[in-house]
Amino acid sequence: MAVPGKITVCCQPCDRDGQRLAAHGYCKNCCEHLCESCYKHHMRHTLSRDHILVDKTNMPQIMQLSSSFHYQQHEDFTKPCHKHKREVINFYCQNHNELLCSVCVTHGHQHSPCKVSYIPDISENVIDGKEYIELLKKMDSMSEQFCKIQDRMYRSTVKANKTLSNALEDIKLFRKEINKRLDELEKQAVVEVNVFQDENLKMLKEVETACNDKTRDLWTSCDSMKRLNCSKQAEKLFVEVKSAERMIEDCEKRLVELAKFKVNSYSFTPNETISKLLTSEKSLAILVHKTMHDESTTKDSMVFEKELYYHGDICVKTSKDKAMCWITGMTLLTPNILVITDYLNMNVKLVDTRSQYVIDRLHLDCGPYDITSVTSTELVATFPRSNTIQFLAISSDKLKQKNTVKVDGHCWGISCYLDKLVVSFYDPAKLQILDMCGIVLKTFRDQNDFGNPLYVEAISSSIYVSDTNKKRVTRINWCGQVIGSYDDMNEARGLSLSDDGTVFVCDRGRKVIEKISGGCFQGKVVLQDLKYPQAVCWCSETSKIYYSSGDGNDRDKNALHVYQLFKPLQ
Known part of the structure; x- marks a missing residue:
């Protein structure tokens, strides 16, 4: 040249x-x-x-x-x-x-x-050199900062949108105290709430995308430098190091920009004038927004710094059951109504948690594995042996079958978000996003990401997957990209989400239930020495956690085990 x-x-x-x-x-x-x-x-x-x-x-x-x-x-x-x-x-x-x-x-x-x-x-001194080592440390630190910002933004947005949901409920309660003339005004308030939710989710998406892009670039550069350093390719490593320095400068500027995020939370304040004289006012409620800065603790995350106490067991075996129960899935419809799947007895059961009694039992052709709520009166369950998902309805505390949808594999876990169903499959391992008619919208089947995806939980920005083969909980976005993972598991099983985005996961191998941050960066055991936990469900309203046993004696498997944040009165 x-x-x-x-x-x-x-x-x-x-x-x-x-x-x-x-x-x-x-x-x-x-x-x-x-x-x-x-x-x-x-x-x-x-x-x-x-x-x-x-x-x-x-x-x-x-x-x-x-x-x-x-x-x-x-x-x-x-x-x-x-x-x-x-x-x-x-x-x-x-x-x-x-x-x-x-x-x-x-x-x-x-x-x-x-x-x-x-x-x-x-370039001969760049291999294992001071500049190379210091640069790796700085890039690792910067990657962690991006991840922390993303996690804080996620938790703040979840909490902010929860306040909007609470405000909407308050609006509905307030609406019941007045006459039908307020119907139109209520609709306006609902629209306003939805606009604010969309704005918060849009901001979350922008920050999350920026953090993911920068983190991916940093990880890619780190991996490349480590590989070149290991193979003693000095020239390539030198070039990569200098390129990384330029990347660091750009990342530093981006970190400053992203750290300035602000999310608005809202509360509902009744209008006293409307309460007295409806015809003279034009608004149903006032949504007062408050700027939320970084809050490391929220209601749900704070409560689990405290101890959970054993509250008792709920027997879910009925006189018509021919086999020992195996509760593989559960979902709450209300704080007092829990719906469970009994795989061995091929039943879906309706449990009243106050009376601690099975109030209805729907017998099916084969065993249902997991279940999720679609609306307050509609559910959908997976049937891995028949490769189907079954829609169910509940009316007057009675369960009944609706339509059945054929899927292309052994379906295990299922979760619903808005009008989308997320279903996990085994052999081959994959995840699918379906619409309510069962039409496949997306399929994710990367063998590096999934070994045996068992349970799933979906929210606006993330899909969480418990994987028994990979021994981890994986967090992906709705495009199928892995954006986090918690690998400190032995045999990950059932999942449940709290209001602040904390993930609760059963580790059957270690006999524990662990809480994991929404970004999958850190975890903490909240219950240990359990009876082979299989499925789990957390109720924020009652501060109770329910779990089922996947093994053990008849008494263990035939019951839901209940723990509560506050120590029960003796």
């Missing part, structure tokens, strides 16, 4: 033969730098012994290269120049701290202040 310009001095005759040797002297007649061997031959050769030679001390310290001077193209130079796409980076300017190609050297770095070096000449 022709490189007109100047460069750190080396022997020019040897360089034409593909060798890089330091210059020992200079021939004024030939205008070339010479290594020690060429210098001696130059003095003895008939054609050059009368040439004027100067030693290393007096020779020019910068080479002015002619178009005939060529650098041997190094096979490890593969990174393209960001300014000249057809050229590869092979030089470095110390004055400007800039990676260069030959064109960059020619057009922008020929002035005397520039000290341009050929990368193979200066």
Whole structure:
């Protein structure tokens, strides 16, 4: 490659033969730098012994290269120049701290202040060097900062939208105290709430996307540098290190921008004037927004810093059951109504948690595995043996079958968010997003992400998957990209979400229930020494957690085990 310009001095005759040797002297007649061997031959050769030679001390310290001077193209130079796409980076300017190609050297770095070096000449100390090690530490720290911002934004948004949900409930209660003339005004308030929710979710999506992009770039660069360092590829590593430094500068600016996020929360305040004189007012309620800054603790996250107490068992075996119960799925319709799937007895059961009694039992053709609520009166369950999902309805505390949908595999876990169903499959392992008619909208089947995805929970920004083969809980977005994972598991089973986005997961192998942060960064055991926990369900209103046993004696498997935040009265 022709490189007109100047460069750190080396022997020019040897360089034409593909060798890089330091210059020992200079021939004024030939205008070339010479290594020690060429210098001696130059003095003895008939054609050059009368040439004027100067030693290393007096020779020019910068080479002015002619178009005939060529650098041997190094096979490890593969990174393209960001300014000249057809050229590869092979030089470095110390004055400007800039990676260069030959064109960059020619057009922008020929002035005397520039000290341009050929990368193979200066990269030998980069392997396990101080600069490399410090850069890795800084990139790891910065990745963690992005993850923390994303997690804080997620938790704040969940809490903010919960306040909006609470405000909506207050609006409905207030609405019951007045006459039908307020119907239109209530609709306006609902629309306003939905607009605010959409704004919060849009802001969350923007921050989450930015954090994911930067984190992915940092991880990719870190992995590349570690790989190049391990394989002792100094030239490539040097280039990657310098590129990473530029990336760090950009990330630092982005971190400052993202750290300034603000999310509005809302509360409902009844209008006293409307209560007295409805006809003179134009609004049903006032939604007062409050800016939420970073809050490391919320109601649900705070309560689990306290101890959970054993509250008792609810027997769910009925006189019509022929086998021992195996409760594999559960979901709350209300704080007092729990719906469970009994796989071995092929039943879906309706449990009143106050009376601790099974108030209805629907017998099916095969065993239902998991169940989720679609509305307050509609549910859907998975049937892995028949490769189907079954919609169910509840009316007057009675369960009845609705339509059945065929799916393309052994379906296990299921979760519903808005009008989308998320279903997990085994053999082959995959996740699918379906509409309410069973039409497949998306399929995720990356073997690196899923081994045996068993249970799923879906919210606006994330889908959580418990994987028994991978021994972890994986967090993905609705595009199927992994955005977090908690790997400190043995045999991950049932999942449940609290209002603040905390994930509760059964680890049957360790006989514990663990709470995991919404970003899947950290976890804590909240119940231990349990009876092979299989499925779990947390109720925020009553501060109770329900779990079923996947193994053990008849009494263990035939009951729901209940723990409560507050110690029961004796």
